[in-house]
Amino acid sequence: MERRVVITGIGVLAPGGVGTKNFWSLLSEGRTATRGITFFDPSSFRSQVAAEADFDPELHGLGPQEIRRMDRAAQFGVVTAREALADSGLDLAGFDPHRTGVTIGSAVGATMGLDDEYRVVSDGGRLDLVDYAYAPRHLYNHFVPSSFSAEVAWAVGAEGPNTVVSTGCTSGLDSVGHAVELIREGSTDVMIAGATDTPISPITMACFDAIKATTPRNDDPEHASRPFDGTRNGFVLGEGSAVFVLEELSAARRRGAHIYAEIAGYASRCNAFHMTGLRPDGREMAEAIRVALDEARMNPEDIDYINAHGSGTKQNDRHETAAFKLSLGEHAYRTPVSSIKSMVGHSLGAIGSIEIAASVLAMENNVVPPTANLHTPDPECDLDYVPLTAREHTTEAVLTVGSGFGGFQSAMVLARPERSAA
């Protein structure tokens, strides 16, 4: 019998909302968490805005040793994994650690820690032969981001398959998609799956400055992220994490778990075109959507809401608008589409998982989160982007998509389990 995979626990840490509850309040109220950068002095940068999370690791139960050895992204991952596990009600003692795996998505790994440590060992960039004496023991954990999924495994006691999935800005979708495959094929029964990224550091801001991908709207940070708006001029970098407990459907039902949603379909394709550019026709994303729908045994008409990538670059917004039309046909015009990046920014590899959380909460509440800051429609983006305010809307199935550097395009279909084809 085919094994179906459902979400039974959610943990979210996003700008403006640590914890799932705060996260949903932010989205459903259409508030934004973008602001002038406080982590470092951004005055020499072109883009000086970001969506920063206010996070105190001690407050979230991390000990001094954990704080020392983990990059901020790893800390986020551990905190959200614990929240997800607690939310799922899964009894740690009652499940087989060998049948529990971990996949964590991250695009840029321990960028923040690496940036900090490089500055020290190179003495501010002066030394070519960087100084070993100033390297901390945990530097290897920053060198290899699989330390993130290792930390999560230790935090929850998982001893099954374990990996970091790093496909740039689709990592958060691909990590969960990978986990679904492991349960379906029978390698595991439970997966702790999600993503984390904390890229707000000088090196990341500098490289996005260099390609003018991030917005220079420094005088109005609260309204700087404007997906699908005609006045948009780049994305706002964010940070965050979302982790889920995934279980096989019948096992979840047996233990009486609250089932948020089934991950009914998932697919990823490549544009084989350009490391940062997109083909305007949106064909690879459309192909990923088509295969994900096929796997879910659904028609375009079954999709009630599209959680867009919506990064707020002109190229992206037009690319995915084209992809939705290509894959869903006329139904694209009848379906609400929104981008939560307008509120929580773009946390690179983490955002795909954070958007899965938003999609699930939209189903849970029958409320579609809005696209904030959308006042001036772009004539080439002519779908219903749910401007400014959340909307009550019966939502039984959601399509969420991601698009990233390297050409990766991913799509996932989430549905109420009783709705999905048996």
Added chain:
Amino acid sequence: MSDKEFTLEVLRRILLEGAGADEGVDLDGDILDTDFEELGYESLALLETAGRIEREYGIALDDDVFTDNPTPRGLIAAVNAQMRESLAA
């Protein structure tokens, strides 16, 4: 801040350093009026090129400088105009 003139020679060097050159293109040939795209440079290569020009000459180029000036001749004129402007300022 700089009294250097931005020339085709300098542009060639900066293109090569920052983005390399397509095997099918002779950068030493008569390229003044050939579109950058035709010379094998896509958006990212041009952004890298713009960044290098800005640093070398201490100027700020418009975001649309390559859209407005798709050939070396146009770009050279735009960069020199920008340099005069920043000198005057």
Added chain:
Amino acid sequence: MSARTPRTVVTGIGVATPNGLGVDDFWAATRIGKNAIGRITRFDPSQYPATLAGEIQGFVAEDHLPNRLIPQTDRMTRLALVAADCAFEDAGVRPGDIPEFDMGVVTASTSGGFEFGQNELKKLWSQGSQYVSAYQSFAWFYAVNSGQISIRNGMRGPSGVVVSDQAGGLDAVAQARRQIRKGSKLIFSGGFDASICPWGWVAQLANGRLSTRTEPERAYLPFDADACGYVPGEGGALLILEDAEAARRRGARNVYGEISGYGATFDPKPGSGREPGLRRAIELALADADVAPGQIDVVFADAAGTPGLDREEAEAVTAVFGAGRVPVTAPKTMIGRLYSGAAPVDVVAAVLSMREGLIPPTTNVTLSPEYDIDLVTGQPRTASVRTALVLARGYGGFNSAVVVGAVD
């Protein structure tokens, strides 16, 4: 289950290691145990406690790749792109021969383009943020090889990137096999790392496992009583994996072997006192391949090179196979540990062992009496190899195992 689970076969190889570029050179050196570990030449290592590495000498990327790709690529990406070209050539497939949505790329990475990142960090902190390259937006990140290979070869199908330190090389192969099973025709898989640069060196030293010896023949001695850490290397391998049936239909000229089993586990949290996960990974892989321990003809060991980790591995092998019941080898003693590239290179060595009927040796090592494994040391050993097991472990507790079988 579908009516027919496609079998996944290796039909093309691109390999670049310190002891050989390309299948022929690699095997010619590996079969005779040619050492390629030496003092680091890429920077002056005098001030660091470890000074040896397995470096690839004589690789000139400009001779193989379009000039436009050079400024935007780290060394590990250049190696991977050239290996991809070689693998296509070896498989007798051209990128356009197969529909583009039916071809994908799944690679592993450990540390991404670390040298590229080092150079941009230096510009950032010594000169200022405006000096950071536009290519820093992707050239260092873990997904770059899958992206660049897919672009260069027009591969638009399912792709991916896994990071699980050295175990990732096998996890990528397993993920590629999943895609073949789901209907893709051809998937590239493997891994490359090349972080022999000062910043990468300091980061690697931090794990406390690097050998600080200065004699190349005495530095990396897994399973030896004198084991004292490992020597890092650079390089890796890319495999072309195809549905066996599709490969047969197109008349593939090389069918090196089948990826017939896979298992992955994660160790219990340090200090738990419970058994490490490697034995379980081996058992899962054997069960997946539906072979008994007695059918395995050789084990390519992870060979960590530190006494504690060597003991764990020897114990896991003995627990599954019995004392001295299966030949074990670690040709990586010639080239060092290649991180995500290590296990794909071992898969290559495994299929070439099958082809020649010869197990390459674990060089420089005298087996410690503490371990009751049959380690192939000194000379290569002739043997009929039909089924091989490849092991890989990553820092922090990652264990992966792949069974490779001969194809008639």
